[in-house]
Amino acid sequence: MSDTSADDFRTAARAAAELVSDYLDALPGRPVWQPMDPAARQALLTAPLPAEGLPLTGLLEVIGTQVMPAPMGNGNPRFFGWVNSAPAPAGVLATLAASAMNPSSAGGDHADVHLERAVVRWIAELVGFPHPAGGGILTSGTSMATILCLAAARNRAARRAGRDVRQDGLAGMPPLIAYATGETHSCVRKAVELLGLGSRHLRTVATDSDGRLDVTALATAVAEDRAAGLLPFLVVASAGTVGTGAVDAFEPIADLCAAEQLWLHVDGAYGAFGVLDASIAGQYAGMDRADSLALDPHKWLGVPVDCGCALVRDTEELRGTFSLVPSYLRDEAAGALGWFSEYGMEQTRPFRSLKVWATIAHRGRDGIAADIARCTALARRLGELVEADPELELLAPVRTSIVAFRYKPAGADENVVNAINKELPVEVQLRGRVFVTGALLDGREMLRACLLNAATTEADLELLLAEVRAAGAELTERRGGR
Numbered sequence: 001m002s003d004t005s006a007d008d009f010r011t012a013a014r015a016a017a018e019l020v021s022d023y024l025d026a027l028p029g030r031p032v033w034q035p036m037d038p039a040a041r042q043a044l045l046t047a048p049l050p051a052e053g054l055p056l057t058g059l060l061e062v063i064g065t066q067v068m069p070a071p072m073g074n075g076n077p078r079f080f081g082w083v084n085s086a087p088a089p090a091g092v093l094a095t096l097a098a099s100a101m102n103p104s105s106a107g108g109d110h111a112d113v114h115l116e117r118a119v120v121r122w123i124a125e126l127v128g129f130p131h132p133a134g135g136g137i138l139t140s141g142t143s144m145a146t147i148l149c150l151a152a153a154r155n156r157a158a159r160r161a162g163r164d165v166r167q168d169g170l171a172g173m174p175p176l177i178a179y180a181t182g183e184t185h186s187c188v189r190k191a192v193e194l195l196g197l198g199s200r201h202l203r204t205v206a207t208d209s210d211g212r213l214d215v216t217a218l219a220t221a222v223a224e225d226r227a228a229g230l231l232p233f234l235v236v237a238s239a240g241t242v243g244t245g246a247v248d249a250f251e252p253i254a255d256l257c258a259a260e261q262l263w264l265h266v267d268g269a270y271g272a273f274g275v276l277d278a279s280i281a282g283q284y285a286g287m288d289r290a291d292s293l294a295l296d297p298h299k300w301l302g303v304p305v306d307c308g309c310a311l312v313r314d315t316e317e318l319r320g321t322f323s324l325v326p327s328y329l330r331d332e333a334a335g336a337l338g339w340f341s342e343y344g345m346e347q348t349r350p351f352r353s354l355k356v357w358a359t360i361a362h363r364g365r366d367g368i369a370a371d372i373a374r375c376t377a378l379a380r381r382l383g384e385l386v387e388a389d390p391e392l393e394l395l396a397p398v399r400t401s402i403v404a405f406r407y408k409p410a411g412a413d414e415n416v417v418n419a420i421n422k423e424l425p426v427e428v429q430l431r432g433r434v435f436v437t438g439a440l441l442d443g444r445e446m447l448r449a450c451l452l453n454a455a456t457t458e459a460d461l462e463l464l465l466a467e468v469r470a471a472g473a474e475l476t477e478r479r480g481g482r
């Protein structure tokens with residue numbers, strides 16, 4: 001802050017508060033997303049390294065005119081793309097304070113460290129996951145949380161086979177085998193590859209017609225691998241798949257994992273918080289039996305990016321995987337739980353917990369549960385609207401807050417339908433009124449709308465479908481009729 005006086009900062013901070021408030025106010029009235037103006041894009045890409053500095057208020061001018069006019073779109077209530085939420089205002093405010101404090105939340109006796117212990121416990125309580133003291137850590141997202149959990153699973157399995165992976169690596173061991181489905185998020189395969197397990201040893205287990213892991217097929221695959229002398233060690237189940245929002249049947253999966261001594265990891269990145277809605281909570285039964293659960297406060301909770309979370313049943317498995325502090329040298333002043341840097345990859349760690357704290361504290365458990373329930377109700381309503389529309393087809397039951405559907409005018413040829421639906425998302429996006437993305441489901445191109453924003457209205461849902469129909473008709477016409 002050498003060239004910045006306290007007064008300069010105060011003046012600029014007030015201006016920043018106005019800028020950000022104006023931005024958030026104006027969002028719902030703007031196009032959800034637009035391609036960037038080529039000149040504006042080029043200006044950002046080719047911005048020269050400045051030799052001389054700008055005053056703080058000059059920075060705000062650039063931010064306000066060159067950056068904030070071109071958002072991704074996810075702050076808008078008519079954004080239904082991927083799994084990207086609008087930022088919780090409380091989290092936005094907290095971000096400023098967190099960066100002003102700028103600690104490293106690796107460990108020590110300062111507020112951020114203790115607050116992280118508390119919010120990890122809150123997250124576990126929200127989703128009903130057991131929480132031994134220290135049983136979790138905030139991460140950049142679920143991709144990183146998955147690496148942490150799967151590393152702990154791998155090390156436990158190897159230890160049981162008489163191997164210390166940290167010291168000896170995996171070479172020479174029979175392959176460790178993991179099980180997931182075709183609906184499982186790609187971060188699981190990335191973690192498997194990175195951890196040296198080999199994606200060849202990640203089995204794709206069949207799913208039922210609802211996209212849920214087929215437990216009978218899982219049991220068969222495990223038995224076959226054991227008979228072949230391999231070492232089954234891990235099952236990854238999903239609490240809300242990205243494609244259709246399906247929730248796996250955790251009870252029978254957990255039974256099998258208990259009988260076979262397999263680590264059960266649940267990917268709840270998007271959907272774990274759905275358990276807060278009493279009307280769909282039943283399908284989450286048994287999620288609390290997992291050995292680890294990865295989830296993303298930066299999705300359904302709206303905590304500003306980035307914030308994921310790894311929850312583990314056996315704290316020592318995680319600490320034993322990452323700690324480089326021999327037990328006899330542990331810093332007693334840090335308490336029995338030690339440092340967060342003993343539970344994951346990051347040493348210097350950002351103050352993520354303040355935005356999580358603010359987001360949860362502002363809404364309270366009941367407010368959050370109401371927001372989640374609103375999203376699932378909106379999703380079911382959207383499903384009904386799709387089903388009532390002769391030009392649209394619902395492709396999966398609405399289980400959480402994702403609606404998988406496609407544009408399918410009567411009598412259209414299946415290949416044409418696929419071709420149109422492949423182009424539809426971008427066509428809809430370019431119109432600027434709503435934003436939706438696509439995916440492949442069993443070889444079929446589809447649209448998937450993800451409801452994460454409690455400010456979305458039923459009129460927004462109707463607009464989404466009207467836009468899909470209009471863009472679909474336009475694409476059909478461009479192809480020269482049906």
Ligand SMILES: *Cc1c(COP(=O)(O)O)cnc(C)c1O
Nearest residue numbers: 083141142143185187242269270
């Ligand atoms: C988003 C998502 C992930 C990846 O999480 P990141 O926070 O993007 O790293 C994994 N699984 C599911 C189901 C997701 O929705």
